Amino acid sequence: MANRQPHSATTPRVAAFDDWIRNRFIDLNSELEDLYEAQENRSQVAGVGDDLKQVLVDEGRELIVDLLEEGNTDEGFDRAFELLGNVGYYMAACRRHDITEPSRERTSPLAEASALAMHLGASLGTVPRFVSSHMETYNRSINGRYRTFTWRPAEKIFLDYNTRSALAYMRAADALGRIHPMGLSHPAANDLLVDARNALDDVLRLNTELADRLDVDEFFFCVRPYYKPYRVGSQEYRGANAGDFAAFNQVDMLLGLCLPTEAQYTQIVIEKIPYLTPDEQRRLHDSFRHPNLLDSLLEQREHAGEAWFRENAQAYLEVCAAHGAAAAHHHDELVARFITAPSTGIPPEFLEGITASGPPLDVLLRALEGLRDRRLAAPRDDIPTRHDDLVELRSLIAAP
Template sequence: MNSAAEDFDRWIRNDFVALNTRLEEAYFAAGTQILHGRPELETVKRRIGREGAELVLRAAEGGSTPSPRPTPSVRPILSTPLLPSMPTGDDERYELLGLVGFYLAACRRHEIDGPQSAAWPLAQLLASSLGVAPRFVFAHQALYNRAVGDTFRTFTSLADERAFILYNGLSVLAYQRTATALRRIAALGVSSPLTAYLLREARSGLDDVLDLGRTLGKTLDVDRFFLNIRPYFKPHRVGGTQYRGVNAGDFAAINSIDVLLGLCSPYDPFYQALLTEKYPYTPPEDQALLRATATAEPLLDAFLRETAAGPLTPQLRDNTELFLTVCRLHGAASAFHHHRLVVPFLQEPAARVPQDQEPEAADLTTSGPPLHVVMGTLARLVDLRTARRRPGADGGARTALDQLRHALDAAPDTHLKPAPTST
């Protein structure tokens, strides 16, 4: 970063955090999502808007971005030459976009109008050069968030916000570990002894996802999340376009797992729409992984083909059972997230929003659609990942999984014998 961007970063890590925290404590004490008309709080809001705008303008002075990299979902804004004062590396520019995005999200959260428009040109230029949405996304909180003095960037100093970022970020890393293991299986074949190692690695990663989800559910306070964390994730406008809010699932690994296991298909219109919608909200390297899902052969198909080809060898039997365990764990992690995190931390508190706060009630989700539409979409995704049959709906991978389980049950028990221990 140049010196102006470093000043912006210091402000985000210090004064910005203190100002947001002061507002959040006042909102929480009043038991509401936002307060208007209190002079001391309006002063704080104006300070966020003014100071952030000044720092953004300094960071943008004399600089531009490289020629844009077009994507199907993000139209290039400008095509201008790179100037010396602007970061040249993708990671540096993505990090700077996150800083600008933090500021824009805070302005949206506190309903600060006017000053934030000064940040729109820089956000659009950075995003256009990277092929991403011009706002902060979850990757800016979890994976592109350098810690300084043991502390990563947050909106507030609230312990619940730190816990939310920490445990969700660790879950992303665990999902990435799982996806990396599964991607390597195609080159080895599903009956390879090396595949057993990779499937155990995938199982371990998903065990971690479940454990981290349980810890988050026990650690995070429902009211703190709903009143003081979730509002920073709202959709907001950049220039003339409204961009949807932050989703902790905006990374490629979970979709790679869906498709590689064979639980979801990129050719299913429902699932294809999900991939297309999330594409600009993922980091540039994740976009390449999302594109790769269209050509990946599901491991479920490979296991069905090989188990049908002849007698089950001990290695193929063990690998098949490991594969089925990985599928079960992926579904269990998805179901836990939906029923133990999304429902109690979003759907249930949303139902308690007073009727006289209808404007707030209409702005409950980060995705834009009404809450019942979002919940229906998430429930359908859980059904796909758990291979659950729904009345009047496609059973997804359930028939194929049952066929694979039947092949195991019908074959003689040929498990590998444990290796002898040395004496």
């Protein structure tokens, strides 16, 4: 049952909506999930629990109409972004329960929610829907509980570990980003490389624990469906993606394993920018301007006999190995177990729109495989990787 929690939202109407999202909204979603679970085909949600769905729509709409009448309270980024998240949670739940469906609509039937979301998104400089930051780094906890869609334990396990993993990537990106202004031969550069490696080791540890604890069916049928694309007004926006933080790509580009001059990779990065908070957007923009560490080492190959070069090149290679190991685990364990495998057991007509990012599953898997192999510096002749450059770097420090 709901645990009533105090809040520190700024106006009574904002507070009322926040309270509804944190309590009654979760009750309704959880009841609907129970109904879906009782069916032979858990993917069939149309026509199930229609009375509860109408309550969800009506109660949310009433609170949102009040917020539209109130207008912009201008209480700072954090509160406005939190409100956008709450509107987004409501719209995402309506999409999950088949109340809205972008392929059969030219504009969202949630007119008031769309209007408020577009207003907030335009004022904040982000897409007008809920994004990964709303679930993780900007998901304010009250008395030990943050926002979720349901009361089911799997959702909390998923978010707990994803949040901690994202923060570990941020620690790695921060450490790597501090090296360039100092230079790789600086005595402190090795400390920063070790910090980055340790943070990426934490990513692998956390993701391994997540794989051990998360129930596959619960994730596939009760967590993942809330992250689907939906329309805001007439525009369809892709779903929330766990990679929607700058740090993942910062690590890619600062290490030099992925190049900002490669069109295919850069397209992926550019596409995600509107789904980041403004501070995350700035970090990603900065990554395009910084030289990468691999090129910096290779440009100083004449110093390969120096102690600093050998020590820092070895530490750099360990960071690359940690980054590649985390990427491989994510693709080969998490994606394979929690998305690919269960999707083979559901009727084909329910596969459309199965991915949060929009494209068909096979297209998404090919793109993720390419990212994995870039991060592993795997030998590929169809996409650019830094395999040969890492071989050369290893040979430089192996020479007597």
